[in-house]
Amino acid sequence: MSNPWLSVLIPTYNGEKYLAKALNSIAIQDDFDIECLAIDDGSTDETLAILKYFQTQIPLKIVTREPQKNWVANTNYLLNIAQSDYVCFLHQDDMWLPQRLMILKKLTLQFPEANLILNPSRFVNIQGQKLGLWRCPLPSYPIMISSEQMIGKLLVQNFISIPAPIFKREMALKVGGLDEKLWYTADWDFWLKLAQYGQIIYYPKPLSVFRIHSHSQTVNRSSYIQDFRQQLESVIDEHLEAWNTSSQTKNKIRKIANFSKEVNIALASIIHGKKVKISFLVQGLFSLGFLGIYKFCRDSRILERIIARMRAKLNQVN
Numbered sequence: 001m002s003n004p005w006l007s008v009l010i011p012t013y014n015g016e017k018y019l020a021k022a023l024n025s026i027a028i029q030d031d032f033d034i035e036c037l038a039i040d041d042g043s044t045d046e047t048l049a050i051l052k053y054f055q056t057q058i059p060l061k062i063v064t065r066e067p068q069k070n071w072v073a074n075t076n077y078l079l080n081i082a083q084s085d086y087v088c089f090l091h092q093d094d095m096w097l098p099q100r101l102m103i104l105k106k107l108t109l110q111f112p113e114a115n116l117i118l119n120p121s122r123f124v125n126i127q128g129q130k131l132g133l134w135r136c137p138l139p140s141y142p143i144m145i146s147s148e149q150m151i152g153k154l155l156v157q158n159f160i161s162i163p164a165p166i167f168k169r170e171m172a173l174k175v176g177g178l179d180e181k182l183w184y185t186a187d188w189d190f191w192l193k194l195a196q197y198g199q200i201i202y203y204p205k206p207l208s209v210f211r212i213h214s215h216s217q218t219v220n221r222s223s224y225i226q227d228f229r230q231q232l233e234s235v236i237d238e239h240l241e242a243w244n245t246s247s248q249t250k251n252k253i254r255k256i257a258n259f260s261k262e263v264n265i266a267l268a269s270i271i272h273g274k275k276v277k278i279s280f281l282v283q284g285l286f287s288l289g290f291l292g293i294y295k296f297c298r299d300s301r302i303l304e305r306i307i308a309r310m311r312a313k314l315n316q317v318n
Contacts, residue, residue: 004059005105006166007082008090010038011074015092016046018211021128023054025095025209030102036060037078042067047092072186076177079169087169089187094163095209097122104166107201111144115171115199116191121161121210123308125315131308133206134161137299140204147198151243154195155236155257157264157300158188163208167194185231192239212312214271228268232261256292259284260300267306 008026012019026036036058038051051062063081068074071091079087086108090096107117118138123131136159138145153159175193178186236257240250262284266276288296297303 004033004035004084005108006034006086006088006101007078007084007169008034008036008088009075009078009082010036010090010092011041011071011078012038012043012047012051012092013041013071014043014045014047016043016050017215018093019047019050020054022090022092022095023050023058023060025097026090027054027057028098029096029100031105032059034059034101035083037063037082039063039065039074039078041069041071041074070180070183072178072182073180076180079172079177082169085169086166087172088166089162091162093211093213094121094161095124095211096163097207097209100207103203103205103207107141107203108166110142111201113199114144114168114201115197116165116167116194117201117203118160118165119203119205119207121164121208122206123304123312124209124211125312126211126213127315128211129315131212131311132304134159134210134301134304134308135204136160136202137301138200138202141201143202145198145200145202147196148245150195150198150200151192151239152245152249152253153299154188154192155239155243155253156296157257157260157302158185158191159299159301160187160191161208161210162187163210165191171197182231182235184228185235189235189239192235196242212309225265225269225272225274229261229265232264236261252292256288256296256299259288259292260296263300263302 038060040048040051051060054060063078065074065077075089104117118136120133120135123134125131137153171194178190182189240254243250262281266281269276285293
């Protein structure tokens with residue numbers, strides 16, 4: 001293949017349950033002018049067999065490397081060997097929706113200056129049933145979103161699902177790729193680094209699928225609450241410090257971002273059966289004031305996230 005326009009980076013590990021669905025969502029697209037790069041981290045199930053089968057269905061290259069036990073390091077490795085101008089991530093439990101590639105390719109031609117092109121994702125459960133949409137609180141296409149607009153919202157909460165965006169490879173390399181020390185917040189940190197350069201387009205219709213299930217690596221590792229807290233705090237502190245805006249704006253966003261952090265920690269604690277001080281959260285919420293509460297609810301997408309997970313839980317019970 002010569003000059004694919006998009007490189008799809010697919011890190012895998014024991015992904016036999018959902019991987020075929022993820023790869024099939026590529027196979028049903030109308031555009032094969034892409035390269036798919038998969039790297040496995042020492043799977044002990046049928047993951048490699050599934051990858052090899054799909055080499056006959058899609059333009060897929062299986063990259064071999066010593067196991068790293070680190071999806072972020074493997075993703076960076078693929079980023080460095082990718083051949084395309086644009087790149088995206090696809091994890092083994094997520095999917096694309098039909099016509100994704102056609103629409104995104106048109107957007108790259110219409111907005112060649114865009115560094116990052118986003119779209120909402122559809123939440124689904126383990127059976128693939130729809131649970132709702134995961135939207136971004138951003139001005140919609142064709143508005144070009146600035147760095148200031150993006151960072152002020154994204155610091156409150158990572159509202160970008162991993163399978164949704166495409167981005168320029170040269171910009172990804174310029175910001176140093178993903179931080180390999182961050183097992184949970186590497187993508188959030190990466191989006192914030194890209195956001196510093198602005199030139200962002202948000203296409204308002206869902207083109208990707210984010211699967212909610214209890215066996216993902218990030219869900220399992222979020223049981224280490226103190227480590228989880230440190231990862232969230234490091235991203236907030238680093239990017240607030242780097243943000244080129246007024247001290248007044250930083251202080252307002254810091255307060256909302258820190259409350260959002262506590263909500264995320266509480267949700268992780270509940271998932272793993274740990275106690276949560278609800279009174280502490282209520283006090284923190286009211287300390288934001290009316291406008292702060294509005295901004296938290298708008299930018300954190302808290303209702304979309306909680307409702308989708310509640311529906312997933314109810315479907316499991318039923």
